[in-house]
Amino acid sequence: MPRGISIGKFSKPLVRQTVLPQSLPFPELSPSISALTPTTPAGTEAQLTKVAKLLETYVNKSPVTITPQELLRFLKSRLRHHPTLSHLDFHLFRYAATLDSFRHDHTTLEYMVRSLVSTNRLDCLPLLLEFISSNPCPCSDGIFSCTKIEPMFRVSVAAFTRAGRFDAALHAFGIMKRLIDGKPDAALYNILIHGFIKHRKLDKAVELYRKMIADRINPDTTTFNILIHGYCRNDHFDMAVELFKEMKLKGCTPNVVSFNTLIKGFFQSGKVSHAVGMAHEMIELNCEISDVTCRILVDGLCRKGKSTEAADLMTEFLRKGILPHGFDSVPLIETLCAGRNPEKGLQFLNELWNSDHPPSSIACTTLIEGLLKGGSTRDAVDLMNKMLTKGIVPDSVTFTCVVDELCGKGGALEANKLKNSASRKGLSPDGVVFRILIQGFIREGRRKEGEAVVDEMLDQGFIPDLATYNSFMNDLALCSR
Structure with missing residues (x-):
């Protein structure tokens, strides 16, 4: 021209x-x-x-x-x-x-x-x-096209797609197909298909996928993942499953994204057993379980009132050595405690302690609060001691609750030992903790131990005036021992 x-x-x-x-x-x-x-x-x-x-x-x-x-x-x-x-x-x-x-x-x-x-x-x-x-640029004067043509048009197609200008995107795509040597790769089709899905044009995405097959362009795993997500997003779960089967027939190996999308789709459609079964299929195919997979499973099971089953499934993953290190156990612990089953949470936390997946401080304190509400003071205290032994320092509010619960049940001596242990690990008890301990010793009639706590409280500046000091000492003086 x-x-x-x-x-x-x-x-x-x-x-x-x-x-x-x-x-x-x-x-x-x-x-x-x-x-x-x-x-x-x-x-x-x-x-x-x-x-x-x-x-x-x-x-x-x-x-x-x-x-x-x-x-x-x-x-x-x-x-x-x-x-x-x-x-x-x-x-x-x-x-x-x-x-x-x-x-x-x-x-x-x-x-x-x-x-x-x-x-x-x-x-x-x-x-x-x-x-x-x-x-075309001068390097296209020979028999081969310029190698920079496809990247230029790829950027353009992606820009039009992000803006929802699909007519312009398809027009640019058509121009590029005429200019390049060979055929576009699946990645370029994926850009358009993903754009259609994002803008809720599932029929256009499927149409382009069929055209892709007709043009003998082999779809990759990403292509199928995008379409599976589109089907699930539009509540076409049966079609998503069929496409998953087609994916394997065409030689594409499902990855963690494929499984995560389907598992989430099964939960949305109320097919809980299918979702759990898909997780087991992941294990059979040696597909790595991700923390996102675990989060989807835990959230889906807990929303269906199956928090115990969620804990059992995570325990199974843990024992098989496939539970990811990034797994956050807090939502599971919270749901178990809210369902008045903190004992199951404690069982799961002990499994974590015994493996290479130590629980977080938040998970521990959440469980302690649940145990206290459920009346399992002994388990809460033992868990607090275990935290301190492992070098995990609890927050002051949870610690104060444990001390108060112990003192309220005649365990002021143990509460004081717990306070000393926490102090050595870096927790600084406040005036509230000291007051709880003193009142606990007064109720138990332990004058000597109570006076020692008053002196410690005085040394740390938690006694505001002489009247407060005299009030503590007078109450302790009435103790029998």
Whole structure:
């Protein structure tokens, strides 16, 4: 195609220049260009004159003899960062195309594509892609196309898809298919299919998938994962299962994303046993269980009132050595405690202690609070001691609750030992803890131990005045021992 005709594919034909014009022709204004674009012809002309002078100063010669490398350097180092002229880069790109001695190569073409995409000037992008189609870079003059063509169009298709401009995306996709050697890979189809799914156009996504198969493009695991997610998102769970089977028939190995999507879909459709069965199939296929998988399973089972089954399943994973180290046991513990079954939570936590998956401080304190509410003070105290032995320091609120519960049941001596142990591990008891201990010793009639706590409280500055001190000592003086 003659060069003059190809340039005419831009919406406003530009006259080929043999000398630098006094001012560059007005660019076609687009609402997506820039908020800095002048709204008057005089303002636009002034900016174009500035661009012309800036370019001439930069190359230190007449711009009519500029090379693609010089233009690219100017665009990158000067115009791109200019506070008021950066939006005129596409106009300068078009102007350069009218020069007799200039021909854009893939460096300037790729830069312009990425510039329009990064600044969201998608209205101009179709013009540029048409220009690339009619004016391939010099390295395409042989029998093979330029290797940069596909990346340029991939970026463009992705940008149009993100913006929901699917007509433009498919048009760009069609142009690219004509320009490249061979066929597009599955990754490019995946961009479009994912875009359709994201914008709730499941029928369009499936249609493109069928076209992909018809064009003999082998779908990959990502393709199937996207479509399975789309089916589940639109409550077509039976179709998702059928596609999962088709996936294996076509030689694509399901990965953790495939299983996670289906497991979540089964829970949404109320098929709890199918969801758990899918997890066991993961194990049989040696597919790695992720922390996301565990979170989906625990959440799905607990929402169906099956927190005990969730704990048993996680225990099974733990014993098989497949429970991920990133697994967060707090939601499971919270649900067990809310369901008045903290004993099951304690059993699971002990399994974690005995393995290479020590529970977090939050999981422990959550369980302690649940045990206290359920009246299992002994278990709560033992768990607190275990935490301290393992170097896990509880929060002050939970610790105070344990001390108060012990003192309320005649265990002031044990509570005081617990306080001393926690102090050695870095927990600083506050005045509330000391008051609870003193009242506990008073109720148990332990004057000597109570006076020692009062002295310690005084040393740490928790007794505000003499009256408070005398009140403690007078109450302890009435004790029998």
